[in-house]
Amino acid sequence: MNSNVINKNKSQSIPKLSSSSLSQQQQQYFIVCRKRIKDIKHLQDKQFEHEIKNLEAMQQCAYDQMRFHRIFAITTLWPPLHTRKEIMWTIRKMQIEAETNQNRINFIMRN
Numbered sequence: 001m002n003s004n005v006i007n008k009n010k011s012q013s014i015p016k017l018s019s020s021s022l023s024q025q026q027q028q029y030f031i032v033c034r035k036r037i038k039d040i041k042h043l044q045d046k047q048f049e050h051e052i053k054n055l056e057a058m059q060q061c062a063y064d065q066m067r068f069h070r071i072f073a074i075t076t077l078w079p080p081l082h083t084r085k086e087i088m089w090t091i092r093k094m095q096i097e098a099e100t101n102q103n104r105i106n107f108i109m110r111n
Contacts, residue, residue: 049093066105 052072059065 044094062101062105063108066108 052069055066055072056068059068
């Protein structure tokens with residue numbers, strides 16, 4: 001009987017929060033966390049692209065640059081089971097922009 005009295009006293013001393021205020025706080029915190037994660041991911045992607053471009057520029061010839069680009073910029077980003085959307089994003093972001101460079105690389109690779 002004493003334990004029942006203690007449990008009643010404990011439950012009375014704990015302030016009760018309304019469920020609506022708690023859910024709003026959780027939702028707001030979730031949004032803040034999601035934005036932080038998105039911002040951090042964006043910064044990491046930019047840093048990675050910058051480092052890859054610098055390392056590509058340090059290669060001695062166009063063939064070495066192309067090999068480096070294919071090996072490090074594309075294949076290292078693709079662990080197994082990525083979605084087609086992620087793969088296409090990587091190709092779009094890491095693709096060599098100049099068409100003349102692309103034609104030159106294709107010519108070198110054919111010969």
